[in-house]
Structures are given as C-alpha cells and as structure tokens.
Amino acid sequence: MSLLSLIIFIPFLAAGIILLIPQRFTPIFKWVALLSTSAQFVLAIILIINFDPQLSANSWGEIFQFVEKKQWILLNLGTLGWLSAEYHVGVDGLSVWLVVLSALLLVIGVLSSWKVTRRTKGYFFLYIMLSSTIVGCFVALDLMLFYVFFEFMLLPMFFLIGIWGGIRRTYASIKFFLYTLFGSLFILVVFVGLYLSVSDADLSAKLTEQTGIEQVVHTFNMVTILDGNYDNGAILSPNTGFEIAGIPMRYWAFLFLVIGFSIKLPIVPVHTWLPDAHVEAPTAISVLLAGILLKIGGYGLFRVAYAMFPDGAMHYAQPIAILGLISIIYGGMNAMAQGDLKRLIAYSSISHMGFVLLGLATLTSEGINGSMFQMLSHGLISSALFLIVGVYYDRTGDRKIENASGLAIRLPNYTFFTALFFFASLGLPGMSGFVGELFVLLGAVGSENSNGLVSSWVGLVAVLGIIISAAYYLWAFQRMFMGRFWLRKPEWEEAIEDLKPREWIMLVPLGAMVIYFGLFPNVIFDAMSETVRFFTDHILTQGVEYAPK
Amino acid sequence: MNDQLNQILNDLILVKADAVLIFSSVVFLIIGLTTTSRLILKSFYVISLLVYLLLHEQADLSVIYLFSDFYKTSSIQSFFKLLFIVFSGFLVFYPSEKKQGVEFYFLMLAIIIGSIFMISANHLLLFYIAIELTSFSSYLIISLGSGKRVFEGSFKYLIFGGTSSAIMLYGISILYGYQETLLVSQFTYFGDEPFYLFGLLTAFAGLLFKVSIFPFHIWVPSTYQEGPNAAVSLVATVPKLAGFLVLIHWLDGMKFFSYDWARPLFTLLIIFTISIGVLAALRQKNVKRMVSYGAIAHSGFLMAMLILPDGFGVNSFLWYAVIYALSNLAIFMMISIFEKKSIIELEDYSGLGSKNALLGAVFTVILLALIGLPPTLGFNAKLYMFSSLLGYYQLSNDLWILTLFIVAIFSIVVSLFFYLKVPYNMFLKSSNEVSVNINLPEKLVATIFSLLLLLGFLYPELLITIIDNINLD
Secondary structure, three states: OOHHHHHHHHHHHHHHHHHHOOOOOHHHHHHHHHHHHHHHHHHHHHHHHHOOOOOOOOOHHHHOEEEEEEEEEEEEOHHHOEEEEEEEEEEOHHHHHHHHHHHHHHHHHHHHOOOOOOOHHHHHHHHHHHHHHHHHHHHEOEHHHHHHHHHHOHHHHHHHHHHHOOOOHHHHHHHHHHHHHHHHHHHHHHHHHHHHHEEOHHHHHHHHHHHOOOOOEEEOEHHHHHOOOEOOOOOOOOOOOOEEOOEEHHHHHHHHHHHHHHHHOOOOOOOOHHHHHHHHOOHHHHHHHHHHHHHHHHHHHHHHHHHHOHHHHHHOHHHHHHHHHHHHHHHHHHHHHOOEHHHHHHHHHHHHHHHHHHHHHHOOHHHHHHHHHHHHHHHHHHHHHHHHHHHHHHHHOOOEHHHEEOHHHHOHHHHHHHHHHHHHHHOOOOOHHHHHHHHHHHHHHHHHHHOOOOOHHHHHHHHHHHHHHHHHHHHHHHHHHOOOOEEOOHHHHHHOOOOOHHHHHHHHHHHHHHHHHHHOOHHHHHHHHHHHHHHHHHHHHHHHHHOOO | OHHHHHHHHHHHHHOHHHHHHHHHHHHHHHHHHHOOOHHHHHHHHHHHHHHHHHHOOOOOOOOEEEOOOOEEEOHHHHHHHHHHHHHHHHHHHOOOOOOOOHHHHHHHHHHHHHHHHHHHEOEHHHHHHHHHHHHHHHHHHHOOOOOOOHHHHHHHHHHHHHHHHHHHHHHHHHHHHHHOOOEHHHOOOOOOOHHHHHHHHHHHHHHHHHOOOOOOOOOHHHHHHHOOHHHHHHHHHHHHHHHHHHHHHHHHHOOHHHOOOHHHHHHHHHHHHHHHHHHHHHOOOEHHHHHHHHHHHHHHHHHHHHOOOOOOOHHHHHHHHHHHHHHHHHHHHHHHHHHHOOOOEHHHHOOHHHOOHHHHHHHHHHHHHHHOOOOOHHHHHHHHHHHHHHHHHHHHOOHHHHHHHHHHHHHHHHHHHHHOHHHHHHHHOOOOOOOOOOOHHHHHHHHHHHHHHHHHHHOOHHHHHHHHOOOOO
16 A cells, blocks of 8 residues: 555545544544554654655656555446546645645644543544545545545534534534535535546547457546546537537536635635634634645645646636635734634634635736645644644633733743744744745736736735734734733633643644745745646646637 | 147246246245235245245346347346346345235245346347336335335335336337337337337336336435335346346337437436436435435446447446445445334434444445545445446537536546435534434444445456456347
C-alpha cells in the first residue's frame, strides 16, 4: 500500500478498533484517535519531505506524484457506453500542502476534544471517519472518488455538530447539511456531464479488442479530463453548440461548479450556514470546519472548476472577482457588527475566503500563488482563533465580547496568543496572513495589465478589506483585553485562569508556523511553484482554445 | 394433435421451475391444514423457493416464445424471476406478526407466481390472469395487518385496484378489436385512430396503477402503512418491478413512443410522481407512511429510465431495480423491528439512538441508500439514472428530459429532508433515552442488509458480473 492510501485508510483501522472497544473504557477512545491522527501526521511529513518540488510537467499526467491507480467500477451501460471509475490518488504542489495542513489540524483537533465527556465512543468514531474523508478528498484524482469523499464528509459533520454542539445545534447542523448537499448536487450534475463527455482511449481499445465490437469507455479520471480528451459533440465538449438560454453548456457547468464549491468556501450570498455552524459546533469541530473544510471548497475550485473549465474561468473572471470582493467587504462589515467573539471570527473567515476567490479569479501567477498561500495561512490562523475562543468559553461558558474587559491583566499568556493571532489574521507584515493577501492584491491590481481579465479597481477596493479587518480585530481586542479587569458574572472570576499545558501544546506550533511562514514564505512557494506555473499556463492557453468560436 | 401435445410438453420442460412453484404452493396449502407451527410454514416456504432456484434454467440471450406465443422468456425475464425469488426468500427473516398463519405464506407465494407470469406473458389474457392473481392476493394479504385502520388500507386498495383492473380490461378489449390478436409481439402500429388511442391509454392506466405512477398512486400510503411489513415489502417490490417489466414489453410491442405526444405525456406523469412523492413525504409523521411516499418517488425514478429509447435506460433500470429491492428489503425490516416495540410514529424514535447506536447507524445507512448518497449502493442507482437521462439529452436535445433531470436532482434535496428525520429524531433529540431490547438475530439480519448496501458500493464487481450477463433487447 502506498503512502497516500495509508494516510486515507489508517483511520478506518482505528475506527474499527474503536467500534470493538466497549463503551465503558471511555478514556481509551481519545488515545486511539490521537494515535491515528498522529500516524496520519507523521506520514504527511514523510510525504512532504519526499515530495519533489522541481518535477516539471508538460501535461497533467506528469504533474502528480505518489500516484496509485486501481480499477474500481467498470460497468456496461448499454447505448451510453461503459462507465469507468478508479481508485486513483496522487498529489501535486497544491494538494500536498493541504494534506499536511489537514493532518496537523486533525491532531490539534483531537487535543482540543480532550475534555469531551459525553458519548466519547461516538464522538471519536465520527471524528476519525472525518479525518479519513478529508484527506481522501484532497488526494482523489477520480471525480467519483472525490465526490464520494466530498459527500461522505457531511455525515460525520452533521452528527458532530448536531449531537455535541451548543444550544441551537440541531438548527445549525441541518442548515449545514442542506446547504452543502444542495451545492454538491450542482457539482454532481457537472460530474455526470463531464464523464459522459470524456473517454478513456486505452480502456476503450482494450474492451473493443476483447469483445470484438466497438466500445466507448467514459471515465471519471480527472487526469484524462484535465488533458482534454473530450469526445466529439458530447454535452460538455468544447465548441459543440450546446446551450441553454443562450449560454453555452460549458459556461453553465463552470457556473454550477462555482456555486457548488462557493457554498462550501463559503462566498456571500451563500454563506449563511457558516456562522450558525461555527457558533454551535464544539471547539474542535470549529477548528476543522474553518481550518480544513472551507479549504475543500477552495481546492475544488482550483482542481475542478478552474482547471477543467478554463474557458469559463476566463469568461467570468471579472464577475467572480467581484463576488470575491463582495465577500471580503461584506464579511468584514458583518464581523465588525458581531457581539459574539466566535461569530466575529466566523465572519472574518468569510472575508478571508473572499481573498481566495479573488486571487484565483485573476488567473495571474501572483494571484494564484497568493490564493493558495492564503488558504494555508488561513487554515493555521483561523483554527488558532477558534482555539482561542474555545479557551475563554471553557472557563466562562460565554463568548460575548461585551461581558469582559481587561483580560490582559489576569491572563497575560492568553492575551499574548490572542494578540498574535489577531494580528496575523488582520495581515500584519511578518506573519503569514500578510503574504497571502498581499499576493492576491498584487494579482488583482496587476491583472488588467498582464492578462486583462480583472479590472484594477477590484484589487484597489479589496484593500479596504484589510482595513476593515484591522478595525474589527483591534476594536474587539481593545474591548475585551484592555482597560480595567471586569467580568459580567462574579463566579467567572474564580473559573478564569491562564493557559493550561494542553492549550500551550496546541497554540505554540500554530503560532510558530504563522510567524515562520510569514518570514519565509518561499518554503511554501518553492514547493508549489512548478504546479502553479503549469496550472496558470494551462488555463490561459486552454481557456482560449476552448472558448466558443 | 400429437405434435401439439409434444410441443406443449417440450415447452413445459423449459418452464418447469414456474410450474413446480405453482405445484408447491398447492402442496403448501395442504401442509398448512395439518400444522400451525410457524417454523414449519416458514421452512416450507423457503424450500419451495429453493426448489425454484434449483430447477430454474438461465434463459438464452434471445427471446423465446412458448405455448403458441403465449409465454415469453429471455435472460432479462430470468434475471427478474431470480431476483423476485431471492428477495422473497429473505422476507422470512422479518419478525413475525400476529396473523401470520398458513394463508399469509400462501398469499406471498401467490403474489410471486402472479408476478412471474406477469413478466412472462406475451398474451394479454395470460397477463390479465397473472395481474389479477397478484392483485387479489395483495388485497387479502394487506388485510392481515395488525394496525387499527387496516380495514381502511386494504379496502382502499381493493376499490382502487378493482376499478383500475376493470378500466384496463376495457382498454385491452378495445386493443383486441383493432389488432385482432392479443399477442403483444404481433401488435402493429395503428396510427391516430382516436378510439384505438383511447383503448391504448386505458390499458396503460391499469398498468400505471400497479407501479403507482401519478395519478394512480393514491392507494399507496394507506395500504403500505397498514399492511404487515413482510407483505408490504413484497408488494412494494415484486409486483411493482414486474409491472415495470411489463411496461418495457408493452411500450415496445405497442410502439407507444411512435406517437409524438407519448414521451412528453409520460415525462410529465413522472415529474408529477416524483414531486408529489417527495413533497407529500415531507409532512408525514408516521415513518412507514413517509417511506411509502418515498416509494412513490422511486417509482417515478424507475420509470424515468424506461421512457428513454434505444437501450439508453435499460441497464440503469436493472441496477436501479436491484438496488431498490435491496433497500426495500432493509428498510421494511428496520421498520418492522421497531414496530414490534410499538415505535411507529416519528416522535417515538426520539432519543433512541443514544442507547441503540448500532441500530441507529444501520437505519441511517439504509436511509442514505434511499436518498442516494454515497457510500451506499443508492448512490450508484441515482448516478446511473442521471447518466441515462443526461446521455439521452445530449443526443436528442429533448427539453422534457432535461426538465425531468432537473426535477430528479432537486428531489434528492427534498428527500434528504424527510428521510433524515429518522436519524435526526434518534440521535439529535433526547426526550426518551431508553434502550430498546431487540433480539440478536433480528439485529444481525438488519446489519447484514445494510452492510450489503455498503459493500455493494465499495466492491461493485459481483453485481456487475451478474447484470452484464443479461441481454437487454
């Protein structure tokens, strides 16, 4: 079994072990979960060390490393031809980092669930299933496999929020489920269309030889699709004249994918599930939600929407950039209006994810690098921020900004970390948040002159987003941490105490990485430069080639 | 004369399994006079089915007509017969209910026999006898339910069923008048003769009643809700799938889609069926009733694949049918297990999940399969259906099919909403956290059913090999 399969399937083993241990051995479950996620993390580190960043590629088939491929479904559908789906995994410069990030945050998530006492068996079982599907989603190179992981993730998440969440947990979990499923159906439609339009030449030849009759094998293989092996006249093939309401089918497909993945990302106006889900979710689940699950939306845009529909990406570059801009500004404004610290961070996530979409939409090298970097850095920062809120909530059971002030006096260490991650999130130079946003803005402003897809004003207005984020973070910090020490309820004063060792263990590595990647962003940029170069070239050349004539 | 007799004897050998099944149902009735032991009855029921499996011969790929063209057999028929038999065999694992004596199992056998002959009939008279055999047995078996309003359910079924049979017979008689034969394989295209068209539509109406397509679906909820679970599971699967198979035969034999209006009309009916099924299910408070509305929607999905021409949908239909049978087997088993503990309404399920995590998980898997989410076989079923619809659309640019496709997609979101009410009540509500004491064998069987739905998804080769061996013409 190769490295990637191990990372995906170790959790299954652990989940089996958890199922076998009787309920009464409660303390064991978290150890099994910790062991399983740590194993994933170690493997992820081995993966990134052995990953060859210099590998240059001229086609999608060459860009993926650690590839593993096995036939999964090969099915005769009569007149429709054959359907082929594979167990096909591999990583490139984009996904390898997301795997590492996920593995790290999954370990931190287990640590932050250490104090879960209710129904621990179920909790850690679902958690481990989640850890498998998340990684699976990032490494899948087959659309069906990707979709399976993408969908299956909803279920553990639904129960984790719905059973272990806060007061309005059922509402939040159902809203989360419905929104995401709704989005994923848009994605499914496109996937079905894509596989019907693409065929695998080798398999077709093989089956034709076996049966003696001409056979066509339609495939879900992402690499085959990315390399553009479209059939003539199929529904999503370029230049076929299929259109609905005057818009070519491929543009519809691109828009559907953008809608589907935007719900996951999330982008205004389909973002409303996120604040609810975050507020109600237990801390560890918030960490995963903000740190990794949102990135799956971003990753889907990179891997599927943009890479497979470069023509749509170029055609709709400006509107999508504006959508990103709206998210940045609207998310930031909303964050400023929140009285609940967790809600504030949730909205700030929406604002920061707007940068991801904006950077991607520009289709410039800076923008795409920045967008990718922003995903990684936001994964680190936002999960740390949710941990910060969790620390306060653990002690007081409250998250209202107005209910506390002067925390700096009693909790110096806590205040230090809060300040660190607030500043990182608002984009202070020297920390990772700055690098991502800077590159995105460079791309957005520069796009008009380099490829002419996005007007410069979009980038200029987006700068406002950074100012807004500075405003809400500093204001929240000033209200909660500065001034005279005061808490709304006297009993909180006894409960409140500074960071415990377990919390140090979670926050220190995140803080160190935020600063390290802020100072040396090249560590990440170098490893993905080849992929980003190929990705950008591919989109710009194929985008012109596929565009309706 | 002698030749004819020899011919009949030769033909009989080819259908010996079907003949022996009739014979064993009679023997079953005699044995039933001597014993009331449920174990003996159940074993004999299983033995009759096993004998069928032993005697059954896989038919050739091409269609063969027997008994002067009354009876047809080909690989698709044999496949469905086997499916019916295997499915019905598993029904003995359902927990027994009160009024399940000899007549219960006899009626089950009668329904199976009726369905087997229904799909084999080429002559409309034979078809009519077969469909009436299943119908009458179904009316009776539903009335053996133990619910309070079982009378309403079975009577509704009888009234609607009787009326639609009469209408269908009327239609068949008109068809006979024009075609001068009752052999479907010898029908010719008759053009736009209004009275002929009237006959055609009325004949189809009876068939659509069997497969619960709008507007002939109204009997389903009450009937399913009140019937004994094993019988409901059977009625919802075997005669329904048989009805669809007859539909394939008729649509082809009567050249129905040669009429321009035919495909839009059927598409519209399907759209209504799916929408009404899922929308009405939203408001149900009783789990079995909710599932029966879901079953109406599934009828719509099944039929959606049959209105596509040139084999665009038949492979997908086969898959859907098998998966539908499997999920029906599982869902009614689950409902039956809980019904025995007086857990019937949705709210009775509140909080059960915390003490019965395994059953809750199994239930959730089955419902996921019914919705069509991975990682269950239900996803494959939906995926192949969507492929068929979109594949045909890309060839024909037919906007009706596109609309149907969109409705089908949206219905999944809606069905998520109601099917998930069960796990929602079980796990997310915490009103009565009691442990339901369910005996191990029942638990085990339910778990195995749901595991099949999972394993079939992860390792699809087995089903693929079986289904690939069928010729679809």
